[in-house]
Amino acid sequence: MRATRIIFGLGYLGSRVANLWRDQRDHTWASTRRDDPTEAMFVARTLTAQADVTKPETLGWLREVSSHMGAPTESLLYAVGYDRTAAPDIHSVYADGLQNVLAALPASVTRVIYISTTGVYGTAGGGWVDETTPTAPHRDGGKASLAAEEILRAHPLGRRSAILRLAGIYGPGRVPYLDRLRASEPIAAPSAGWLNLIHVDDAARIVVAIDRWLADRNEADSPHLFCVSDGVPAVRGEYYAEAARLIGAPPPQFTTPPADSPAAARAGADRRVSNAKLRKWMATQGLALQYPNYREGLAQILNSNPAI
Structure with a gap:
């Protein structure tokens, strides 16, 4: 029988997850603050509802999803991004928003996947961090994401859910500073220091696999925490040097x-994110990263479309 899922945040990552669920012939409901569906919603063939996670009164439709589909709604993906041009602050969107959505979910939902960030960690001086490293966010985004994690941990659904701390997502249309590289203009960032990355297509496949894994488990043993990165941190200068090479631009300046x-x-x-736990889990599922390092990822993106 087809599954029904709810997505809050049909952006760069969420839209790809929705497309994978579409290919599995599953049903997906997605929310939008707009008056009309987005192009991504049409492509993914999602059913849509207008909602604002900071306004609980707009979330009543969640309890009606199952009756519309004739099948129970099973899972929630919360991958909401922060719009700096909108009025609510980032804590209201990430933490309070998740709490509002959890309170409005139908009883049939059995699991939640929350997209968090490696920004919940503090300064590491070039050292490694993993799921056991104490959190100490310095920036507002990391603080709000950590608050949302705690909300999910305290909720009954947290015991059958997953928190995915994503490294920097890159992919088609998301390789920064290409215009500056082409124009031989300096990048306002130090050439030293580590970048932790995950290709968007790998991230989407991991979300779908985690959801399937959660559905098959009988245990309610607290949120499963994974750092989602390719596990091969890149020195910033080397990353942009490779991007410049692939588009035929001069070496980068900083x-x-x-x-x-x-x-x-x-x-x-300045931290390096380990994906050892993720890789061990993926091996049990017969999965492997399609883009295991930034060189393979950039080659796929820029060799196929160097104009990006």
Whole structure:
């Protein structure tokens, strides 16, 4: 029988997850703050409902999803991004928003996948972090994501759910600074320091596999926590040197970003994210990363469309 799922956040990652579920012939409901469905919703053939996670009064439709589909709604993917041009603050969207959605879910939902971030960790001085590393976020996004994790842990559904701390997502249309590389303009970031990455297609496949795995488990043994990265951190300068090479641009130049800029804050974290737990789990599922390092990922993106 087809499954029915709910997605909040049909963006760069969520839309690809919806497409994979579409290919499995599953039903998906997605929310939008817009008055009309997005192009991604049409492509994924999702059923849509207008909602704002910061406004509980817009979430009543969640309890009606099962009756519309004639089948129980099984799972929720919460992958909401933060729109800096909108009014609510990031804590209201990530943490309070998740709490509002959890409170409005139909009783048939058995599991939740929350898309978090490796930004929940603190400064590591170039060292490695994993699922056992204490959290100490410095930026608002990491603090809000950690608050959302705690909300899910405290909720009854948390015991059958997963928290995925994603590294930086890259993929088609999301390789920063290509215009600067082509124009030989400096990138406002230090050339040293580590980038932790995951190709968007690998991230989407992992979400779908985690959902299937959760559905097959009988245990209610707390949220399963995974750091989702390719496990091969890249030195920033080497990453952009490879991107420049692939598009036929000169080697990159770098300049020191303003001390109070987001680029400086990201660079200050200087950590390497281990994916050992994820790889061990993937092996039990017969899965492997399609893009196990940034060189293979960039080659797929830029060799197929160097104009991106």
